Amino acid sequence: MAVTRRGILIGALAGGGLAVGYLLRPRRFPMPLEPGRDEYAFGAWIKIAADGVVSVAVPQVEMGQGITTLLPQVVAYELGADWRQVAVEPAPVSAIYANAVLAAKWAPLWLPLLPEIAENPDGFAARRFAQDHRFNVTADGTSLAAYEGPARAAAASARALLVQAAAARWGVAPEQCEAANGLVLHEGKRLPFGPLAAEAAGFSPPDPPPLRADAMAEKPGEFPPGAPLRWPRLDLPSKVDGSWTFAGDVRLPDMLRAAIRQAPIGKAELSGFDESAGKGLKGFSRFVRGPDWIAALAGDWWTAEAALDRARPRFRVARGSDSSEADNALDEAMRMGTPTRLHAEGDMAAIEGGLPVQIRYEVAPAVHAAIETGSATARFENGRLELWIGTQAPEAAREAAATALGLRAADVVLYPMPIGGSFDRRLECAHAAQVALLAKEAGRPVQLTLSRRQDHFAAYPRTPAVAVMAARTDAEGGVAGWRARIAVPATAREFGRRFFSGEASFGALDAVADVADPMALEGAVPAYAVPSLAVDHVPANIGLPTGRMRGNAHGYTAFFNESFVDELAHRAGREPLAYRMAMLGHDPRLAECLQRAAGLAQWGGGGDSSGQGIACHLIGEGRIAVVASARRDENGVRVEKLSAVADIGRIVNLDIARQQIEGGLVFGLGLALGCSPNYTGGRPDSERLAELSLPTLADCPAIEVDFIESTDDPADPGELGVAVVAPAVANALYSATGLRFRRLPLFAEDM
Incomplete structure (x- = not known):
């Protein structure tokens, strides 16, 4: 994001403080932070107290994903602050914190007729909408994409002013000073940030802000599991001692x-x-x-x-909602519904009509x-x-x-x-x-x-869905043509009408009953290079309002794709890893994830009742591969181990990234094994967590997570594990039992 003088605001706040804010239109919005006694507000992002404590405003809600550490970490690194003196302040609702990245991503929901004019987060339409509606929604892993740039620029500007104040005291050039560990340093002399903040108000910031040469990053090899952390989470101590206030x-x-x-x-x-x-x-x-x-x-x-x-x-x-009605509606849509082709490439004649391989998969509703x-x-x-x-x-x-x-x-x-x-x-x-x-x-x-x-x-559950996956193979069993026909309600558009227009549940559901919804099929285009490929959406009015959930459409499209490609590999008599690798020449990053995951798990080929299953998926620019290891004995089938390798670009905090992958894998395992109530008259039959067949601590497998080192832009790790674990487990169960599981939750089918 380009930084100009228009993006920096210098001015006095209440109490004669110092303000440095990163704004698109600096005179349009009031400053959201008010400094307290002996405290100076650095615009919309930073406050520094006389004792040197740096408070960072975080405009995204902390819900376990670690954002109250990630954004302060970005600021602390760029500012040169002492992490032991960094605190968090939840940001008030303000247009300054508009999440234009999410507004652009959700443009089809709030601007359904012309979403293309708002698809650029740096463009006028998305930013204006986000600002006018004070749209600082936390969703879809957009926090770093939306806020790292502004927070970093504000920290760099504040650092420059603090350095100028210290240099003036010493009578030296600012270029001869540096900021680190909460101090401004010059040839053995040092001054803390706190006493410098008030003086810095008399200086003008450089244009553009002097960003450090490299953005905040941690390399996977530097922090193996159990290693001391450079940036421990700010919220953990209070969560451990119970003082964190919900x-x-x-x-x-x-x-x-x-x-x-x-x-x-x-x-x-x-x-x-x-x-x-x-x-x-x-x-x-x-x-x-x-x-x-x-x-x-x-x-x-x-x-x-x-x-x-x-x-x-x-x-x-x-008018109530019933699971039987939803199932019947999906069946009817699959058999008789009119599809909308959302994606097509290659020779469409090669994938029309009845294809040699056609397999049906089903996903039941799921609650959070x-x-x-x-x-x-x-x-x-x-x-x-x-x-x-x-x-x-x-x-x-x-x-x-x-x-x-x-x-x-x-x-x-x-x-x-x-x-x-x-x-x-x-x-x-x-x-x-x-x-x-x-x-x-x-x-x-x-x-x-x-x-x-x-x-x-x-709660509105994650939508149920039904897919018929069809393929034509070549003489060696490779995929020559691939067609996905997926019956699912326009669940994203339905949510959008409730969220943005305030429609009642059934009003929103009925309004989009026959509308194609690309967001309801995100992830349906497989990661593989296929000569002829088509993805069709068959809208279905299932009579059950549905909503968003971690992983969203990827939670079922990954299951469809990776279960199907595994079946194609076994039908061709090919080893599942090699079968996938042969179709990933265009994506070496995902291929490396697969190879590394196989090595981490000591992949044995997935055959001969090894109990191993493999799957991979991508969400945006994030990539992941997982090997699941399952065992069958007299007590049934148990998932013993999950080995995952992810490529999420530049990693800001490796420990949080690992936590997010691990948490996503466990959450996805819960979706694979349970979380699916039946609805009768609008009521789910589960009233307690114990009735949802969630994995307990004793049920959780051993989890290994590794990362590919990368300098690409950061991708969100929070939903990758959710999407990929179900097909990996289903494929492992096939290896362990010889039975294919084509419905989520997996044990909804008799073994």
Whole structure:
């Protein structure tokens, strides 16, 4: 991203501080950070206190992915700060922190008729939309792509000013000084950052900011597992000792707790309840009813929950959602639906009609199973609402709460809280509106916490999907033609209509029932070079609203592709690794991942009941290969080991990257083995985590992760493991058992 004088703002803030902000249009937006006593704000990104503590604003929610370390690390490296004196400040909602990268990626959702005019994140359309809507959404692994450049430029500018201040004291040229470990240094002399910040206000920054020659990077070979970390995570100590504050930990004076019962997914309304049910319950306050929910308020959550149990709320369901209806709709779409060809290359005549190999794969709906259930706290006083909430979309939460109370969004103050796992569950924020209404009705602060059961009931699952994969092979068994016909609802566009237009669940579902959705088939184009290739989307109205989840479409398209290519290899009598490698001459980076993963796992060819299965996938510029090792004994089948190698370009923090791959593999294993409820009348049949067949700690296999060293732009590691683990495990189970598993979750089929 080019840096010019227009991108640097120098000016006094409250208290006579120093401001250095990286802005596209510097006079358009107020500065979001306010310095405290003896503290100086460096624009939108940095504050330095007189004692030398450097606070970094982070405009993305921390939900376990480590962003409250990654962005401060980028700033600390560029600034030359002492990591032991770096702190984090959640950034307020502001247009300055607009995520234009995600806005461009999601252009088909908010600009469906002309998305191409907003596909460039540096272009006017995407940036203007993101700024006007204060769009600092955390999703799709865009945090570094969106914020590393501005944060780095602001840090470089601040460093230059601090150096100028120190050089002026010493009477030397700034070029003779350097900044490191929170100090400005010159020939044995040193000055800390803190005392220099105020003086630096009198200097003008260089144009452009003097960025360090190399961006922040860690090399895989420098940090084997267990090695001391150069940049340990800032959030870990407080998470270990329990002092990290989540939304459910907020405590306000005179606060009531709320429990809730929500209507089934679908068109439903509250029809009745026992209004006298709370009598006799100590601490009970009152019931509050909404159009499709009812909440109880009490001095503690357990009393509120008990009151709802006694009240036995009833809902009138005009249109519910059923798994059988969804299955039938997918079958009908696959047999009779009209496809839209989303991708075509080569000779289409070679892949038309009935192809020699045709195999059907299925994926059931899946729920997020986040550790932390939905929670929010609200206080309504004097026409203004304060909202403490963990959300991936803070402005959307503000607007939802404001709309519920008939306020302007400007009358809602949102305090962003970290999230105990989200996996895109917290992109949608109905509980922001609910808690706002409860606080207004109560006239007191209210904290709403969803039970596990209610969190499942209110969640839109990842969509089910069905694919028929077809191929024509050559004389040696290689792939001459490949056709994927995938029946799936336009799930991304459906989400977009809810998120950007505020449509109700079934309104959004029906509006896109017959619409092709390329984002619903992301990853369906295989990584391999195939002479003739086509990918067709058959839209299906399954009667079940669906939403986003970690991995999104890649979670099922990778399963389709990598299970299919494995079957093609075995049909041809070819070794699965060599079969894949023969089609990757155009992508040496993915080929290296495959070779390295095979070496890491001591790949034996996947035959002769070895119990090994291999798979690879790419998401954007991120690449991964995984070898799964499974064993069959008298107790059944067990996944013993996962060996993964990823190429994610330049790695900012190797330990966090490893955590993200490992976490993605375990999350993907959960999707491969469970996370799939059945829906009846809009209600999932799973009310607890224990009912989702999730892998426990004892079930988790040994995991090895390695990385390819690269200088390419960073790619997000968080979803790679999610996508690739299911086909690797399915292929390993075939090796171990001789049976093909063509449905997720895998053990939904009898062995």
